[in-house]
Amino acid sequence: MAQHRTDLRNVRRPIEQANGLPNPHYIDPAVFAEERQAVLFDNWAGLAVTADVPAIGDAVPLSFLGMPLLIVRDRQGEVRVFQNTCRHRGMILVEEPRNIEGAIRCPYHSWCYATDGRLVSTPHVGGPGQNTHSGIDRALLGLVEIRSHIWMDVIFINVSGQAPAFADAHADLLARWAEFDQPLYHGGAESRFQIPVDCNWKLAVENYCESYHLPWVHPGLNSYSRLEDHYHIEEPGRYSGQGTLVYRQLKDEAGQSFPDFAGISDKWDTAAEYITVYPNVLMGVHRDHSFAIILVPESQAHTVEHVHIYYARPDTDPALRERNAKQWREVFDEDVFVVEGMQRGRHAPTFDGGRFSPAMDGPTHLFHDWVAAQIERHRSLPQAAE
Amino acid sequence: MIALERELLAAHAARDLRALVTLYQQAASQANAPERAAFYLTHAHVFALETNHPDAAALRAQLVAQGRESALPAPNPPFR
Numbered sequence: 001m002a003q004h005r006t007d008l009r010n011v012r013r014p015i016e017q018a019n020g021l022p023n024p025h026y027i028d029p030a031v032f033a034e035e036r037q038a039v040l041f042d043n044w045a046g047l048a049v050t051a052d053v054p055a056i057g058d059a060v061p062l063s064f065l066g067m068p069l070l071i072v073r074d075r076q077g078e079v080r081v082f083q084n085t086c087r088h089r090g091m092i093l094v095e096e097p098r099n100i101e102g103a104i105r106c107p108y109h110s111w112c113y114a115t116d117g118r119l120v121s122t123p124h125v126g127g128p129g130q131n132t133h134s135g136i137d138r139a140l141l142g143l144v145e146i147r148s149h150i151w152m153d154v155i156f157i158n159v160s161g162q163a164p165a166f167a168d169a170h171a172d173l174l175a176r177w178a179e180f181d182q183p184l185y186h187g188g189a190e191s192r193f194q195i196p197v198d199c200n201w202k203l204a205v206e207n208y209c210e211s212y213h214l215p216w217v218h219p220g221l222n223s224y225s226r227l228e229d230h231y232h233i234e235e236p237g238r239y240s241g242q243g244t245l246v247y248r249q250l251k252d253e254a255g256q257s258f259p260d261f262a263g264i265s266d267k268w269d270t271a272a273e274y275i276t277v278y279p280n281v282l283m284g285v286h287r288d289h290s291f292a293i294i295l296v297p298e299s300q301a302h303t304v305e306h307v308h309i310y311y312a313r314p315d316t317d318p319a320l321r322e323r324n325a326k327q328w329r330e331v332f333d334e335d336v337f338v339v340e341g342m343q344r345g346r347h348a349p350t351f352d353g354g355r356f357s358p359a360m361d362g363p364t365h366l367f368h369d370w371v372a373a374q375i376e377r378h379r380s381l382p383q384a385a386e
Numbered sequence: 387m388i389a390l391e392r393e394l395l396a397a398h399a400a401r402d403l404r405a406l407v408t409l410y411q412q413a414a415s416q417a418n419a420p421e422r423a424a425f426y427l428t429h430a431h432v433f434a435l436e437t438n439h440p441d442a443a444a445l446r447a448q449l450v451a452q453g454r455e456s457a458l459p460a461p462n463p464p465f466r
Binding site: 116 | 424436
């Protein structure tokens with residue numbers, strides 16, 4: 001019987017008896033590495049947004065969980081994710097965000113790749129002036145592509161390549177928010193910001209999932225959207241979050257608000273929903289805007305929240321967009337001391353993962369249960385035995 | 387050839403990739419041995435690929451005709 005670092009049996013109990021994930025899931029680099037594979041690589045993790053590569057040939061290199069990746073919009077307009085590594089000597093291909101006019105040329109020996117990953121040139125590989133060699137099968141040496149799926153502008157990646165198709169894995173959520181499956185327009189520079197937080201990425205999810213904290217941490221928000229106006233969103237094993245029945249649109253001095261998404265039902269006149277797309281994407285939808293927060297884990301104790309706000313039309317009022325972004329930033333900033341405080345709290349050696357409110361913490365418990373299920377699945381594999 | 391080499395070095399220093407396409411083609415045309423010409427043609431082709439230069443297809447065709455390059459493969463669908 002393999003010995004594992006943590007015992008997850010309590011996590012998976014009904015909420016009335018459950019404890020949260022044990023401390024090592026927040027502070028232990030070895031458990032962070034285990035979760036990297038079991039939770040983030042084996043599922044559909046959020047990476048970035050397609051608004052990062054708006055034009056054909058746009059390329060953005062980035063590091064995700066230690067992997068050098070390259071997001072590219074290829075010549076057919078498809079957004080793709082590759083390992084940012086030449087198949088020859090492992091050189092990093094693209095150092096800075098830029099537009100690829102034609103091919104991606106490795107700066108070392110000039111092997112060239114099309115923007116769809118095909119290896120299209122291997123200069124002098126067979127000797128000076130001879131660019132082919134029987135030992136170099138270009139069909140097998142294209143850029144290593146990471147499986148990806150685009151939904152609501154977010155680029156999700158499944159690093160293992162083994163997860164069910166995104167549309168199957170998230171079929172319920174796609175159906176729930178089908179009304180918002182329409183063109184989204186990124187609000188631009190002021191609608192894109194990052195919040196670095198000194199906490200494990202899961203704490204940001206856990207806080208986002210529940211409305212219990214709103215009256216205490218967000219008193220301004222609570223002044224019009226009271227705790228009792230919220231409802232839990234609980235889909236065991238799939239997703240969780242919270243909704244409100246009293247969303248109020250932002251208006252400018254003339255009383256104008258953002259235009260609504262086309263054709264959405266009356267339900268959304270005053271409703272809004274905030275859901276975590278497991279594992280690491282926090283999304284919100286409203287009649288007139290949506291947002292995505294991609295949690296990029298940098299270590300077990302550091303995370304960067306990448307926030308993007310979207311609108312129904314490309315021509316919304318910049319001043320109103322700026323106010324909306326400012327308003328959301330204030331709300332998200334109000335959560336920072338909480339997630340960082342919980343991180344520090346997990347260094348208490350006898351903390352047992354905590355006890356949930358059976359009435360108020362259901363969505364958060366569901367996330368813990370899902371994470372624990374992913375880890376148990378991974379530990380059940382022969383190679384996971386330690 | 388010395389003047390051309392100077393121009394090539396200057397274009398490399400300036401990272402003027404489109405100029406390199408032209409200059410390496412000139413070098414190929416002035417080379418006194420087929421292997422040397424192919425070497426320069428290869429460089430012209432690489433920088434043409436990188437810059438999506440209009441000469442890229444013709445340069446590749448020359449190299450393919452000499453047995454020094456293969457035809458472009460068909461585009462790949464994304465891995466979804």
